Amino acid sequence: MARMAKKAAPAAPTGEPLFTGRDWDFPLLSKVYGAIEEIADNELKLDIYPNQIEVITSEQMLDAYASTGMPLFYKHWSFGKHFVRNETLYRKGWQGLAYEIVINSSPCIVYIMEENSATMQTLVLAHAAFGHNHFFKNNYCFKQWTDATSILDYLAFAKNYVATCEDRYGQEMVEQVLDAAHALMSHGVHRYPGKHAVDLKSEQRRMEERRAFAEEHFSDLWRTLPKSPDGPKRDMDAERRRQLLGLPEENILYFLEKNAPRLAGWQRELIRIVRQIAQYFYPQRQTKVMNEGCATFTHYRLMTRLHEQGRITDGAYMEFLHSHTSVVFQPEYDDQRYGGINPYALGFAMMEDIERIALTPTQEDRAFFPDFAGCGDAYGVLRNAWENYRDESFVLQFLSPNVIRKQKLFRLIDDSEEDDIVVASIHDEHGYKAVRQSLSRQFDVGRQDPDIQVADVDLAGDRKLILHHNVVDGVTLDGKDAAKVLHHLANLWGYDVKLLEIEDGHTVAAHDGSPSRAFR
Amino acid sequence: MHIIDRRPDPGGKSLANRQRFMRRARALVKQAVREASGSRKIREIDGGGAVTIPADDVHEPSFHAGRDGGMRDYVLPGNKKFVSGDRIQRPRQGSGSGSEGSADGEGEDNFRFVLSRDEFLDLFLEDLELPNLAKRQVMGDAVEKRHPAGFKTSGPPASLSVGRTMRRSLSRRIALKRPNPVELDRLRRELFELETSSGDGARIAMLRAEIERQERRAKVIPFIDPVDLRYRRIEVTPEPIARAAMFCLMDVSASMDEHMKDLAKRFFSLLYLFLTRRYKQVEIVFIRHTHEAKEVDEETFFHSRESGGTVISSALIEMARIAKQRFPPDQWNIYAAQASDGDNLSSDNARSVALLRETILPMAQYYAYLQVGRGDFDREDGVFARQETTLWRAYQELVRPNLPMAMRKVNDRRDIYPVFRELFERRDEPAET
Numbered sequence: 001m002a003r004m005a006k007k008a009a010p011a012a013p014t015g016e017p018l019f020t021g022r023d024w025d026f027p028l029l030s031k032v033y034g035a036i037e038e039i040a041d042n043e044l045k046l047d048i049y050p051n052q053i054e055v056i057t058s059e060q061m062l063d064a065y066a067s068t069g070m071p072l073f074y075k076h077w078s079f080g081k082h083f084v085r086n087e088t089l090y091r092k093g094w095q096g097l098a099y100e101i102v103i104n105s106s107p108c109i110v111y112i113m114e115e116n117s118a119t120m121q122t123l124v125l126a127h128a129a130f131g132h133n134h135f136f137k138n139n140y141c142f143k144q145w146t147d148a149t150s151i152l153d154y155l156a157f158a159k160n161y162v163a164t165c166e167d168r169y170g171q172e173m174v175e176q177v178l179d180a181a182h183a184l185m186s187h188g189v190h191r192y193p194g195k196h197a198v199d200l201k202s203e204q205r206r207m208e209e210r211r212a213f214a215e216e217h218f219s220d221l222w223r224t225l226p227k228s229p230d231g232p233k234r235d236m237d238a239e240r241r242r243q244l245l246g247l248p249e250e251n252i253l254y255f256l257e258k259n260a261p262r263l264a265g266w267q268r269e270l271i272r273i274v275r276q277i278a279q280y281f282y283p284q285r286q287t288k289v290m291n292e293g294c295a296t297f298t299h300y301r302l303m304t305r306l307h308e309q310g311r312i313t314d315g316a317y318m319e320f321l322h323s324h325t326s327v328v329f330q331p332e333y334d335d336q337r338y339g340g341i342n343p344y345a346l347g348f349a350m351m352e353d354i355e356r357i358a359l360t361p362t363q364e365d366r367a368f369f370p371d372f373a374g375c376g377d378a379y380g381v382l383r384n385a386w387e388n389y390r391d392e393s394f395v396l397q398f399l400s401p402n403v404i405r406k407q408k409l410f411r412l413i414d415d416s417e418e419d420d421i422v423v424a425s426i427h428d429e430h431g432y433k434a435v436r437q438s439l440s441r442q443f444d445v446g447r448q449d450p451d452i453q454v455a456d457v458d459l460a461g462d463r464k465l466i467l468h469h470n471v472v473d474g475v476t477l478d479g480k481d482a483a484k485v486l487h488h489l490a491n492l493w494g495y496d497v498k499l500l501e502i503e504d505g506h507t508v509a510a511h512d513g514s515p516s517r518a519f520r
Numbered sequence: 521m522h523i524i525d526r527r528p529d530p531g532g533k534s535l536a537n538r539q540r541f542m543r544r545a546r547a548l549v550k551q552a553v554r555e556a557s558g559s560r561k562i563r564e565i566d567g568g569g570a571v572t573i574p575a576d577d578v579h580e581p582s583f584h585a586g587r588d589g590g591m592r593d594y595v596l597p598g599n600k601k602f603v604s605g606d607r608i609q610r611p612r613q614g615s616g617s618g619s620e621g622s623a624d625g626e627g628e629d630n631f632r633f634v635l636s637r638d639e640f641l642d643l644f645l646e647d648l649e650l651p652n653l654a655k656r657q658v659m660g661d662a663v664e665k666r667h668p669a670g671f672k673t674s675g676p677p678a679s680l681s682v683g684r685t686m687r688r689s690l691s692r693r694i695a696l697k698r699p700n701p702v703e704l705d706r707l708r709r710e711l712f713e714l715e716t717s718s719g720d721g722a723r724i725a726m727l728r729a730e731i732e733r734q735e736r737r738a739k740v741i742p743f744i745d746p747v748d749l750r751y752r753r754i755e756v757t758p759e760p761i762a763r764a765a766m767f768c769l770m771d772v773s774a775s776m777d778e779h780m781k782d783l784a785k786r787f788f789s790l791l792y793l794f795l796t797r798r799y800k801q802v803e804i805v806f807i808r809h810t811h812e813a814k815e816v817d818e819e820t821f822f823h824s825r826e827s828g829g830t831v832i833s834s835a836l837i838e839m840a841r842i843a844k845q846r847f848p849p850d851q852w853n854i855y856a857a858q859a860s861d862g863d864n865l866s867s868d869n870a871r872s873v874a875l876l877r878e879t880i881l882p883m884a885q886y887y888a889y890l891q892v893g894r895g896d897f898d899r900e901d902g903v904f905a906r907q908e909t910t911l912w913r914a915y916q917e918l919v920r921p922n923l924p925m926a927m928r929k930v931n932d933r934r935d936i937y938p939v940f941r942e943l944f945e946r947r948d949e950p951a952e953t
Contacts, residue, residue, distance in 0.1 A: 080541030332598020474590030
């Protein structure tokens with residue numbers, strides 16, 4: 001309620017402006033940081049890792065781009081490729097550089113560019129050092145899958161290990177393994193926390209429970225059942241084999257690391273490194289909208305409060321609004337600039353709307369969000385959302401009719417068996433839920449990546465590895481790329497591999513791969 | 521909160537990655553460089569600059585959904601006129617709203633590499649060499665090779681050999697029994713002790729005398745004497761080098777149309793570029809001929825026009841004359857490249873062949889004949905194979921293994937570079953047709 005009062009009648013500006021020109025220096029950064037921190041602590045109640053702010057040049061920003069922003073990374077040609085691409089785009093003026101890069105680590109590393117004006121530095125600090133930082137520290141995906149305190153150490157280890165392997169076995173050999181592992185990177189993550197190995201005590205207890213159960217339910221009648229010939233017995237073998245190999249397994253890299261018969265120890269370790277890094281980035285893929293939305297909402301609130309307090313001038317606030325609006329700009333689908341849904345725009349719009357619903361809900365909002373409509377504690381609701389959702393569930397839970405109307409979202413169904421594309425739902429009463437559901441699925445990483453699992457291995461025969469792709473809605477794999485990836489996979493496995501695309505029990509497509517130069 | 525200034529950190533963190541990428545893409549870049557030469561103007565071949573390689577070949581594959589087939593369901597922003605149930609015609613393949621495509625896989629265009637002139641030419645001329653560059657000989661102004669040859673007693677301070685000087689100094693000091701400073705020190709200490717304890721007077725006197733004698737001796741026998749000094753001796757021997765002369769013979773007669781002249785000039789400019797870049801010691805002689813031949817300078821050769829009849833032998837005679845006058849074959853490696861459309865005066869063919877066989881080929885290391893054709897003609901493998909020119913047939917009779925002669929045909933600008941490579945590719949066995 002206190003918030004509402006503040007919002008309704010902003011206190012007369014009391015503070016001195018932190019800066020007036022566009023120049024900044026290190027003491028000013030500290031001062032700005034202090035001012036932001038005060039608001040973040042007292043009003044938004046953000047909980048962040050300690051920050052480490054690093055000032056870099058545009059050249060260094062390009063370097064950082066190449067290695068996915070990480071301050072240290074092992075060497076691989078693909079990073080050079082990204083570097084060359086970004087450099088070309090940047091030099092030709094087709095693409096500006098990011099104002100900042102932030103790394104999910106503790107301390108949280110924030111790169112800021114020296115070219116930024118004082119206003120931009122303030123914005124960047126609010127956005128990255130507070131918004132992203134809070135999200136990294138609190139969101140359950142990050143908590144579950146990443147260890148912020150040790151990632152830099154791990155990267156240092158990885159870089160060192162790869163370099164050592166290159167010295168010992170040659171760049172080309174290392175490159176072969178890394179190329180293959182990179183191709184499978186999207187299928188090298190655990191999507192669910194694994195089972196813990198059972199300790200002896202609980203194992204014993206379980207055995208006893210089972211025996212007790214068997215004794216209790218003993219019936220001599222079962223003994224008299226006729227045994228079926230052969231068939232089931234062979235199935236038992238297959239079952240047992242799959243069980244021993246831990247199949248089916250959707251983490252292909254994990255499976256290869258543990259089971260590929262012809263890999264040397266160092267090659268397994270390289271696969272493990274790629275796998276660990278894929279796992280580290282997995283939460284970021286799951287939370288694009290939320291992560292950017294959280295940071296954008298946070299910077300917007302913080303900057304506005306600073307302006308209300310008179311800590312930044314009207315001119316600086318206008319400069320901020322200019323870049324803020326271009327960040328949250330969502331081109332429409334028929335616009336030339338359209339390149340998918342802008343996660344900044346969607347995230348920001350939804351979070352602003354959550355705040356509105358919490359403070360001044362309409363009748364419709366009360367019907368859609370009975371849990372928190374009008375509860376008054378907007379930041380509390382937001383903090384809860386930031387902590388416990390990812391894009392898919394966040395959209396499903398919080399996308400309000402108001403946002404759907406504002407963005408004029410509509411849902412298309414494109415069935416290749418029909419001649420036309422059908423407009424299934426639009427922003428009307430009948431459409432809200434369908435649009436919301438469809439958009440939520442669109443952000444589901446589990447649906448974006450095809451569901452491919454290692455299904456079986458022909459251990460008794462030619463050791464062919466068999467993978468299944470569970471086809472959803474008839475969308476099959478891109479055949480050209482699949483063949484290339486299978487080739488890499490076959491190289492790692494050491495023998496032939498086969499990928500079956502299965503829909504409703506029918507094989508709709510099959511791809512094969514053979515090793516060209518199996519590692520040994 | 522800490523603020524760290526990273527700006528002074530050494531840059532180029534991605535350099536190693538960029539180099540790896542270049543290495544991986546090297547074959548592609550090389551190909552792109554070579555293809556670029558076909559489309560460039562003659563003057564620009566020597567320019568460096570950007571080449572484009574297809575992104576396809578440095579593509580990183582992954583499992584992902586294909587573009588078509590199946591049922592897709594997606595949400596777009598910015599509805600203007602649709603109501604639910606509307607049917608929209610499917611946009612044509614490749615264009616259209618294409619939201620799915622851009623949402624999951626970012627599009628990749630081709631890569632542009634900006635190469636420096638040196639990088640460009642290095643890739644361009646890789647693996648080329650003049651065949652059979654065999655005759656080597658010591659020349660007056662030839663390259664000199666310097667190698668160490670013992671020591672001498674005088675020389676500039678820069679060539680003083682400290683090790684050798686000190687060794688001689690040490691042996692002299694030992695031979696002349698220069699007092700050892702450690703020994704002298706010991707005597708002084710003993711004297712000092714005796715004096716402070718006022719001990720044996722005779723011993724003191726003896727010590728004093730001995731110390732004085734030794735000090736005098738140390739002064740007389742210097743630590744380093746001018747006789748110790750030794751300087752490194754460098755001997756200079758002339759290095760036999762291979763000198764080569766390349767004769768460029770170009771037909772500029774009226775039968776050569778613009779296209780053919782362009783081909784010939786392209787060929788020679790590649791040759792010129794290759795020779796000036798790779799060999800310091802190559803003389804290039806430009807001869808152009810119609811019914812008469814003339815030696816001209818580079819500028820005239822490439823850029824001026826002339827026309828007339830065709831007498832090939834005139835160029836061969838001119839070449840033989842110049843070679844005899846300026847490049848005696850026992851001292852020079854002689855190369856020749858001839859470009860013509862093959863339309864020779866028919867009575868001249870026998871003469872040309874005889875000249876080649878008897879005069880030119882015996883003195884030449886390699887003779888390359890390039891026949892330029894009209895671009896619009898069917899290739900020789902076409903349905904109606906073009907009849908060979910008389911000159912081509914005459915030359916073909918001449919060609920046999922172990923004769924340093926090669927002949928090729930070029931009809932199109934695109935073929936110039938591959939043919940050029942074939943003619944001058946590094947190889948182990950002697951050139952054959």
